[in-house]
Amino acid sequence: MTARWFPDEMPVPAASAETVGWWEAAAAHRLVVQRCTDCGRTRHPPGPVCPRCRSAAAELAELPGTGTVYTFTVVHQAFIPALADRVPYVVAGVDLDGAGGVRLVSNVVDVAPEDVAIGMRVVVAWEDMGPELALPRFRPVEEGGT
Numbered sequence: 001m002t003a004r005w006f007p008d009e010m011p012v013p014a015a016s017a018e019t020v021g022w023w024e025a026a027a028a029h030r031l032v033v034q035r036c037t038d039c040g041r042t043r044h045p046p047g048p049v050c051p052r053c054r055s056a057a058a059e060l061a062e063l064p065g066t067g068t069v070y071t072f073t074v075v076h077q078a079f080i081p082a083l084a085d086r087v088p089y090v091v092a093g094v095d096l097d098g099a100g101g102v103r104l105v106s107n108v109v110d111v112a113p114e115d116v117a118i119g120m121r122v123v124v125a126w127e128d129m130g131p132e133l134a135l136p137r138f139r140p141v142e143e144g145g146t
């Protein structure tokens with residue numbers, strides 16, 4: 001059992017033919033990024049063709065799971081009733097290490113919102129929302145390790 005930060009009532013993301021591999025990796029707690037195998041360009045969310053060279057050849061490359069907060073906001077409004085006891089929470093754009101500039105929009109957890117800062121080092125913290133769905137949240141990298 002992994003940690004939980006958000007309630008079961010959160011809307012479930014929809015997988016498509018292009019993104020199902022990414023979601024399957026996430027369910028196995030593997031953070032990956034789609035990479036063009038012709039020119040090396042990374043992209044997210046996964047798509048059918050490379051935006052640089054138009055190649056359809058791609059792979060899912062494993063990432064170390066660390067990153068840097070590029071930007072963030074603090075949400076004070078409970079947009080669904082189930083979030084009433086979860087606000088305020090942080091939504092951040094995380095610059096993923098080893099991802100060629102790809103950023104992921106997610107949450108920074110296990111830290112007070114007022115202590116989150118641009119440039120903060122973070123590491124993925126998987127939240128199992130169900131047997132086949134895990135979402136990558138991020139928590140601050142602790143001093144001296146992760």
Ligand SMILES: [Zn+2]
Nearest residue numbers: 036039050053
């Ligand atoms: Zn390409």
